[in-house]
Amino acid sequence: MDSTAILHAVDAVFDRELEFLAELVRHPSTRGAEQSAQDFIAGELAGLGYEVDRWRFDVADIAGMPGFSPVIGNYEDAVNVVGSLRSRTRGGRSLILNGHVDVVPTGPLDMWDRGPFDAHIDDGWMYGRGAGDMKAGLASNLFAIEALKQLGLRPAADVFFQSVVEEECTGNGALACLQRGYRADAALIPEPFAEKFVSSQVGVIWFKVRLKGLPTHVAYAGSGANAIEAAIPLFEALHRLEHRMNAPECRHHDYAGHSHALNLNIGKIEGGDWASSVPAWCVFDVRMGVFPGQDLDEMRHMIEEAVLEAARSHPFLAKNRPEIVYNGFAAEGYSFRDHKGETAREALAALDRAHSLVAGKPLGHEAITATTDARFFGLYADTPALVYGPRAEAIHGFNERVDLESVRRVTQSTALFIADWCGLEKA
Amino acid sequence: MDSTAILHAVDAVFDRELEFLAELVRHPSTRGAEQSAQDFIAGELAGLGYEVDRWRFDVADIAGMPGFSPVIGNYEDAVNVVGSLRSRTRGGRSLILNGHVDVVPTGPLDMWDRGPFDAHIDDGWMYGRGAGDMKAGLASNLFAIEALKQLGLRPAADVFFQSVVEEECTGNGALACLQRGYRADAALIPEPFAEKFVSSQVGVIWFKVRLKGLPTHVAYAGSGANAIEAAIPLFEALHRLEHRMNAPECRHHDYAGHSHALNLNIGKIEGGDWASSVPAWCVFDVRMGVFPGQDLDEMRHMIEEAVLEAARSHPFLAKNRPEIVYNGFAAEGYSFRDHKGETAREALAALDRAHSLVAGKPLGHEAITATTDARFFGLYADTPALVYGPRAEAIHGFNERVDLESVRRVTQSTALFIADWCGLEKA
Numbered sequence: 064m065d066s067t068a069i070l071h072a073v074d075a076v077f078d079r080e081l082e083f084l085a086e087l088v089r090h091p092s093t094r095g096a097e098q099s100a101q102d103f104i105a106g107e108l109a110g111l112g113y114e115v116d117r118w119r120f121d122v123a124d125i126a127g128m129p130g131f132s133p134v135i136g137n138y139e140d141a142v143n144v145v146g147s148l149r150s151r152t153r154g155g156r157s158l159i160l161n162g163h164v165d166v167v168p169t170g171p172l173d174m175w176d177r178g179p180f181d182a183h184i185d186d187g188w189m190y191g192r193g194a195g196d197m198k199a200g201l202a203s204n205l206f207a208i209e210a211l212k213q214l215g216l217r218p219a220a221d222v223f224f225q226s227v228v229e230e231e232c233t234g235n236g237a238l239a240c241l242q243r244g245y246r247a248d249a250a251l252i253p254e255p256f257a258e259k260f261v262s263s264q265v266g267v268i269w270f271k272v273r274l275k276g277l278p279t280h281v282a283y284a285g286s287g288a289n290a291i292e293a294a295i296p297l298f299e300a301l302h303r304l305e306h307r308m309n310a311p312e313c314r315h316h317d318y319a320g321h322s323h324a325l326n327l328n329i330g331k332i333e334g335g336d337w338a339s340s341v342p343a344w345c346v347f348d349v350r351m352g353v354f355p356g357q358d359l360d361e362m363r364h365m366i367e368e369a370v371l372e373a374a375r376s377h378p379f380l381a382k383n384r385p386e387i388v389y390n391g392f393a394a395e396g397y398s399f400r401d402h403k404g405e406t407a408r409e410a411l412a413a414l415d416r417a418h419s420l421v422a423g424k425p426l427g428h429e430a431i432t433a434t435t436d437a438r439f440f441g442l443y444a445d446t447p448a449l450v451y452g453p454r455a456e457a458i459h460g461f462n463e464r465v466d467l468e469s470v471r472r473v474t475q476s477t478a479l480f481i482a483d484w485c486g487l488e489k490a
Numbered sequence: 491m492d493s494t495a496i497l498h499a500v501d502a503v504f505d506r507e508l509e510f511l512a513e514l515v516r517h518p519s520t521r522g523a524e525q526s527a528q529d530f531i532a533g534e535l536a537g538l539g540y541e542v543d544r545w546r547f548d549v550a551d552i553a554g555m556p557g558f559s560p561v562i563g564n565y566e567d568a569v570n571v572v573g574s575l576r577s578r579t580r581g582g583r584s585l586i587l588n589g590h591v592d593v594v595p596t597g598p599l600d601m602w603d604r605g606p607f608d609a610h611i612d613d614g615w616m617y618g619r620g621a622g623d624m625k626a627g628l629a630s631n632l633f634a635i636e637a638l639k640q641l642g643l644r645p646a647a648d649v650f651f652q653s654v655v656e657e658e659c660t661g662n663g664a665l666a667c668l669q670r671g672y673r674a675d676a677a678l679i680p681e682p683f684a685e686k687f688v689s690s691q692v693g694v695i696w697f698k699v700r701l702k703g704l705p706t707h708v709a710y711a712g713s714g715a716n717a718i719e720a721a722i723p724l725f726e727a728l729h730r731l732e733h734r735m736n737a738p739e740c741r742h743h744d745y746a747g748h749s750h751a752l753n754l755n756i757g758k759i760e761g762g763d764w765a766s767s768v769p770a771w772c773v774f775d776v777r778m779g780v781f782p783g784q785d786l787d788e789m790r791h792m793i794e795e796a797v798l799e800a801a802r803s804h805p806f807l808a809k810n811r812p813e814i815v816y817n818g819f820a821a822e823g824y825s826f827r828d829h830k831g832e833t834a835r836e837a838l839a840a841l842d843r844a845h846s847l848v849a850g851k852p853l854g855h856e857a858i859t860a861t862t863d864a865r866f867f868g869l870y871a872d873t874p875a876l877v878y879g880p881r882a883e884a885i886h887g888f889n890e891r892v893d894l895e896s897v898r899r900v901t902q903s904t905a906l907f908i909a910d911w912c913g914l915e916k917a
Contacts, residue, residue, distance in 0.1 A: 167763070167764045167766070167767055168763040168764055168767075170705060170763055170767070170770045170771065171770065171771055174702070174770060174771075196707075231764075231766065232765075232766075267766070269765045269766075275601070277887075278597060278884075278886060278887040278888060279884070279885075279886060279887050280623075280860060280885050280886035280887070281753050281755040281757070281777050281860070281886070282753065282858060282859040282860035283859070284753040284754075284755055285750060285753070287887075289755070289756060291756050291757075291758075291759050291774070292725060292756055295722055295725070298719060298722070323712060326708050326709065326711040326712075327711075328708040328711055328716070328765065328766065328767075328768060329716060329718050329719055329762075329769070330708070330718075330762045330763075330764055330765035330766060330767055330768070330769055331718075331761065331762035331763065331764065331765060331769065332718050332759055332760065332761045332762060332769075332772070333759065333760050334758065334759045335756075335757045335758035335759060335775070336594070336595040336597055336757075336758060337594050337595055337658075337757055337758065337886070338659075338696045338755065338757035338758060338775040338776060338777040338818060338819075339594070339658065339659075339694070339696075339755065339757060339777045339819075339860075339886065340594055340595075340597070340755075340757055340886040340887075341755060341757070341886075341887075342756070342757055342758065342759075343597045343598065343601060343887070343888065344597065344598055344601075345759070347718070348762070348765040349765060350708050350765040350766045391765060392765075392766075431709060432709040432710070433707060433708070433709035433766075457705075457706070458706075458707050459705060459706060459707040459708070459764070459766065459767040459768075460704075460705040460706050460707070460714075460767075460770070461705060461770065
């Protein structure tokens with residue numbers, strides 16, 4: 064196989080890839096609103112000769128599986144799409160090309176320079192919510208295969224193109240693909256980590272803390288208990304826990320040099336109804352990281368201890384205990400090194416070869432401080448999951464953007480990796 | 491005039507008064523939803539022989555008047571009702587009987603023992619949002635007149651029964667009555683201050699503080715700025731200001747013995763969109779009290795100084811100044827003692843006589859730490875405004891309730907006061 068031909072073939076399809084990406088970014092696929100994006104992808108897959116599986120998954124189907132996270136809302140509109148490209152010859156190793164189509168909320172629109180779903184291109188960057196995280200990855204997965212087809216070739220093993228939902232809050236979309244029976248010898252997930260291989264990822268727990276107050280007319284504020292301000296000592300207690308968990312002696316070996324891998328984020332708050340009433344309630348949402356191998360129940364226990372200990376020192380909360388509700392991420396960490404077999408080693412070597420050829424330097428490794436859907440393949444299906452994608456900026460922020468030349472390089476690396484891992488057969 | 495006959499006449503109409511009150515409480519007249527309650531009142535007034543004026547007021551009509559407060563939302567549904575009872579003889583002094591029909595939000599329903607609009611009666615108390623604040627007062631105003639009619643009598647001066655909206659957030663409903671031209675020699679407002687005469691009331695300023703953050707994926711939380719947590723030093727700065735304003739040397743003479751008359755309340759908060767995004771925005775609502783005679787602009791200046799000084803010490807807010815928006819209350823304080831003429835002295839003496847006869851002891855005075863609509867009559871129409879109403883508990887809280895025997899006594903005092911102040915003529 065001529066590698067140069069593959070690189071050129073990616074160049075040849077790259078305009079189509081950008082059009083696909085721009086169209087995908089224009090679908091505002093925040094959680095619960097992914098259907099139009101999924102319809103678009105399903106239509107494209109069908110047009111490109113994939114066998115398309117588009118299904119709504121049920122909580123009941125996955126709730127008993129390891130890795131399941133408590134659901135926020137319901138799954139009436141939770142639709143996954145998988146396109147299968149079956150090999151005739153089956154001479155190589157099969158592959159899952161996974162990406163998530165859900166994006167996080169835009170936040171206030173006036174903080175964006177342009178509409179967050181405009182897919183505007185400027186100076187080599189495409190802007191938009193989800194452009195980097197991770198619609199560029201979905202485009203790269205799809206057009207790596209298109210590049211091979213351009214050469215009259217296709218993978219010599221089954222390839223499953225997955226477009227899943229729920230990555231940003233639970234991962235239950237990827238889990239539903241496992242439940243549906245999709246398996247392969249490796250998985251590739253082009254999350255935007257700047258063309259580095261994600262050697263390790265943290266786990267994530269989401270929880271909500273509900274506080275009650277003692278409401279009164281503010282004229283008698285002294286006799287009330289302000290539920291909003293009662294949250295402050297709990298924030299402090301949670302940050303103290305965060306600090307302890309990041310201490311050198313607590314760190315997982317993949318994060319030994321990382322001074323602050325486990326971030327605790329107070330991400331959302333709501334409380335009170337009326338400026339002149341002492342607020343009777345307050346709810347805040349927290350995200351906390353955990354190291355690979357760390358037991359989630361143990362971390363939950365520490366969270367509860369921290370919150371309740373702080374509450375015990377508060378005159379009102381001592382008798383009105385905060386309520387902690389876990390919903391959303393119950394995600395374990397995942398270290399690629401924990402795969403002991405040859406397959407993982409070979410998959411990573413193949414990715415390294417592809418990357419080195421495109422980038423002109425060896426593949427860098429990074430232990431990331433976020434989670435990805437890789438954990439489902441790696442932890443619960445014994446499938447090495449390679450996370451490797453383009454460079455993006457301001458993901459989850461304003462003016463999120465992805466570097467288009469980086470997208471081109473990742474598409475090239477991906478095409479080379481597929482040729483190596485799966486082998487090629489005539490289209 | 492036989493006082494005892496008037497007391498008995500109130501007893502005779504008291505069942506009707508309770509029915510009226512219960513029906514009124516059952517109308518959930520939170521801000522913007524007062525129409526059904528106002529329709530009910532307008533219908534009752536018409537049936538009882540009042541000349542009824544029911545009108546929607548426009549912001550444009552009142553925006554230039556002293557005492558106007560910036561509007562929250564719009565006034566498409568802001569309806570006042572005034573019932574006029576004109577005297578033939580006009581031998582006495584005219585009177586405005588004022589009350590507000592708007593109520594504050596209920597807060598979470600599960601914190602109420604019963605539905606907040608059930609008007610449930612138990613052990614001499616009626617429960618419900620607004621039962622005390624101040625639908626009982628509206629009932630008392632109306633049935634004091636009904637008691638006189640029961641005796642074949644009516645006031646020998648014009649009486650205007652006012653049911654206004656917007657008391658709980660701006661006072662613009664009472665202001666609209668002034669704009670409409672309603673004037674009288676005195677006003678009575680039966681706000682629920684436990685049968686005490688309100689000799690002084692504080693002013694109130696409402697404001698919103700908007701904070702921006704620097705949003706990022708929580709994986710890079712160190713590079714972001716959490717807009718929710720950025721609010722904490724601003725809370726502290728505002729409470730320091732509150733503390734300073736309550737210092738003995740800052741107190742108005744009516745509040746000399748009051749250690750904490752000016753309450754600052756963080757009443758509402760909202761911020762962030764997603765547990766795993768460093769929140770990019772946060773907005774909180776504050777209520778601050780001011781003393782009678784204190785200039786509102788001066789207080790606004792101190793609020794801005796406090797917020798901005800705290801912001802200057804914050805790494806992110808220093809360059810991203812919080813925005814302060816004033817909406818809702820821009821209410822000055824009001825001290826009854828500032829009325830210099832005979833009218834005010836005589837009105838208070840008449841109320842004292844009425845109360846003493848009913849209660850068997852002299853009228854107590856109280857300088858309250860809240861505002862009422864009395865300021866409009868007192869400050870902007872030179873009309874002595876007597877605030878005197880029944881005993882209630884948990885106003886603005888859960889299980890708000892009003893003491894029904896207290897309502898009876900206030901109705902009796904009001905009927906005696908009307909007889910004294912207005913004089914009586916044959917119905």
